[in-house]
Amino acid sequence: MKLLLAEDTFDLSRAVAALLRHDGYEVDQAYDGVEASAFLEKGSYDGIILDIMMPRKDGLAVLRDLREAGITTPVLMLTAKAEINDRVTGLEMGADDYLTKPFAMKEFLARIHSMTRRRAEYSNKDLRFGNISLNADSFELRAENSIRLSVKEFELMQSLMMSAGKPQSTQYLFERVWHDDTETNENVVWVYISYLRNKLRSVNANVVIDGERGGSFTLIEG
Amino acid sequence: MNEAQSIYGGNLPAMDWVLNRVLSDIEVIRNDLTLQFGNDPVEHIRTRIKSDESMHDKCRRRGLDETVDSALSVIRDAIGVRVVCQFLNDVFAIADFFSSRPGIEVVECKDYIRRAKPNGYRSYHMILRVRYEGGAPSDYDSYFVEVQLRTISQDTWASLEHTLKYKKDIADAELICAELKRCADELESTDISMQTLRDLIISL
Numbered sequence: 001m002k003l004l005l006a007e008d009t010f011d012l013s014r015a016v017a018a019l020l021r022h023d024g025y026e027v028d029q030a031y032d033g034v035e036a037s038a039f040l041e042k043g044s045y046d047g048i049i050l051d052i053m054m055p056r057k058d059g060l061a062v063l064r065d066l067r068e069a070g071i072t073t074p075v076l077m078l079t080a081k082a083e084i085n086d087r088v089t090g091l092e093m094g095a096d097d098y099l100t101k102p103f104a105m106k107e108f109l110a111r112i113h114s115m116t117r118r119r120a121e122y123s124n125k126d127l128r129f130g131n132i133s134l135n136a137d138s139f140e141l142r143a144e145n146s147i148r149l150s151v152k153e154f155e156l157m158q159s160l161m162m163s164a165g166k167p168q169s170t171q172y173l174f175e176r177v178w179h180d181d182t183e184t185n186e187n188v189v190w191v192y193i194s195y196l197r198n199k200l201r202s203v204n205a206n207v208v209i210d211g212e213r214g215g216s217f218t219l220i221e222g
Numbered sequence: 223m224n225e226a227q228s229i230y231g232g233n234l235p236a237m238d239w240v241l242n243r244v245l246s247d248i249e250v251i252r253n254d255l256t257l258q259f260g261n262d263p264v265e266h267i268r269t270r271i272k273s274d275e276s277m278h279d280k281c282r283r284r285g286l287d288e289t290v291d292s293a294l295s296v297i298r299d300a301i302g303v304r305v306v307c308q309f310l311n312d313v314f315a316i317a318d319f320f321s322s323r324p325g326i327e328v329v330e331c332k333d334y335i336r337r338a339k340p341n342g343y344r345s346y347h348m349i350l351r352v353r354y355e356g357g358a359p360s361d362y363d364s365y366f367v368e369v370q371l372r373t374i375s376q377d378t379w380a381s382l383e384h385t386l387k388y389k390k391d392i393a394d395a396e397l398i399c400a401e402l403k404r405c406a407d408e409l410e411s412t413d414i415s416m417q418t419l420r421d422l423i424i425s426l
Contacts, residue, residue, distance in 0.1 A: 140407065145338050147414070148407040194422060198414045204336060 001116055002026040002043075006036035006062065007051040007078065016049070019105055020112065033057025037065055044073070047116045050095070051078045052086050060090055067094040074115045078103075127161040130207035130221045132200070134161055144204040152177055153199070156192050160209060160219040167216035186214075193217055229277045230300065231290040236360035240352045241269055241301050244367050247326070248305060251319040255312065259424070263312035265374050268304045290361060298329070298349050299368035306377045310335070310417045313371045317346050320369070325353040329366070335376075341399065342406025343380060345372040375409040 003025050007013040010031070017027045028043070030036035034056045040048070048066075052059040063075060077090045077098040087098050097111055127134045131143045139154040141147050149157060155177045159168065174186045190213045197209050211217035228234065248267065255263040272280070277293050277300065286292040293300055307313045313335065321328050332347040348369045354360055372380070383402055392398055 138404075145336065146407055147411050148404060149411060150415075153411075191418075191422065194418045195415050198418050199411065202336070202410065202414055 001046045002028070003112070003116075004028050004030065004036065004039050004045045004048045006030040006033065006039075006049065006054065006059065008032055008054045009051075015105075016108070019109065023109060023112075025112075033059060033062045036062045040066055040071070046073070047112065048073055048075045049078065049112070050075055052083055052090065053080065060086060060093065063090060063093050063095055076111055076115055127158060129161050129164045129219060130205065132161075132203065132205045132207055134158060141199060141203060143200075143206070145202060147199050147203055149196075149199065153192060153195055156189075157196055160196075160217065164207075164219045167211070167218045169216045170214055173217065189217075190214070227274075229274050229281075229288060229290065229293045230271075231361060233290065233294060233360055233362070233365075234271070235358035236354050236356060236362070237271055237301055237365060239356035239358065240354055240365040240367060241271070241303070243325070243352055243355075244301075244303055244350065244369070245269070247320070247323055248303075248316065251316055255315060261308070263307050263309065263315065265306045265308055267306070270302050272300050272302065294362060294365065298366035301365060301367045302370070303367060304370045304372075304377075307371065307373055309420055310373055310413050311420075313346050313373060316371055317348060320348060320350060325355065327351040327364075335372075338406065338410070340403075341383065342403040343383065344376045344406060344410060345370050345380065347371075373413050375413050379406050379409055 001024070003020060005013060005017055005020070005027050007016065007029075008031050013029050013031065017029050020027045028039050028045075030039050031054075033054045036048075036050070036054070036059075037057065040062070050059040050062060054062075059077060063077075066073070066075070074096040075094070077087065077095045079087050079090070079098055079100055081100050087100075090098060096115060099108060099111060126136070133142050134140070134149075134154070134157055135142070136154075136158070139149045139151070141149050141157065156173060159173060159176050170186055170189045174189050177192075178184055178188060193209055193211070200207065200209070207219055207221050209217050210220050210222075230237065245267070248264070252262060252264050277297070278288050280297055281288045281292050284297070286296055305313075305316060307316065317331070320326060327350065328348060329351050330347075330349040335344045335346055338344045348371070350367045350369060351364050352367050353364045354362065379402075386392065386398065386402070
């Protein structure tokens with residue numbers, strides 16, 4: 001996962017970047033607003049950390065240009081305690097969160113995790129397990145044959161694949177996949193598990209969904 | 223058509239007999255499955271004896287002499303039966319049924335349902351060799367019959383794909399082909415969901 005860090009204080013930038021890299025992120029560092037905008041034009045990021053007070057072009061201007069260009073990448077603003085108006089303006093201009101300096105690294109990291117988590121859940125990479133792959137763009141389930149899943153089938157399959165080998169309860173799956181649906185009940189999980197079992201068979205998958213009606217389900221090789 | 227001119231020679235009455243033999247076998251399994259599940263597994267059946275013209279074309283395309291022997295003992299789809307079923311499992315039930323019929327040998331099966339063709343085509347193809355036990359004179363004691371089994375959705379898809387295949391110069395042909403493949407995969411998904419629901423209903 002790739003982040004842009006725009007922070008003009010060299011020491012702080014270095015410390016934050018080291019922390020993020022240690023945590024597994026890829027980090028590009030910009031030291032003023034012009035440089036930040038240049039990075040944003042060239043590449044895409046999963047999250048942006050934007051200092052408000054920067055030379056040449058301030059963080060709010062970078063943010064405004066970004067949102068005007070239609071880029072919805074999540075932004076965490078870094079502000080000084082006194083900059084209340086900037087914080088409000090920033091949030092109204094489309095920043096997702098802010099943190100006032102000085103901040104605890106632990107809190108900073110927690111906010112980055114929370115900001116990038118949602119994005120990770122919807123990232124468009126293929127999930128793979130055994131001989132099957134699941135494409136998040138097309139909802140195509142593929143092994144030796146291919147088939148298209150419906151939205152709910154896809155979300156259920158995605159959940160099973162992201163925790164392959166680990167059991168997930170009917171209640172958990174119901175809340176994860178049908179959280180926005182007030183018209184149905186937990187029995188729907190069994191129907192969709194049944195669909196997926198037959199669809200896995202139809203693509204000659206070497207993985208199966210283990211489990212019984214109302215219980216926990218686990219995707220296993222077998 | 224005058225018999226002397228037909229590529230099938232004097233075998234047409236025997237071929238008709240063989241075709242009817244296969245159809246009456248399908249009636250047997252059709253009745254069995256209707257009793258078992260309460261509804262007729264077969265939506266419709268189409269039959270054809272390949273026309274003289276098509277058979278001559280096919281011989282030429284395959285570099286064969288245009289003879290009775292090429293038409294009936296080298297080429298194996300002179301007699302064709304297409305059975306269109308409601309549910310996927312009906313397709314496999316009818317296919318299984320043919321493996322245990324007296325006088326019928328299953329020569330070859332191609333399962334394009336479990337392994338769809340790259341364009342998305344799905345169907346279950348069988349070549350049967352059916353013993354001829356009719357009274358009319360014939361050159362052979364058995365005849366090949368090609369049986370194609372598929373669901374209504376698979377049949378609908380195939381007929382659209384067939385239409386497009388013979389339409390020249392389609393704009394965005396690549397996009398249309400990719401979309402057709404997507405439709406095939408979506409229809410298959412729905413077929414499987416319907417089969418699953420049917421199984422759930424029956425198990426209640």
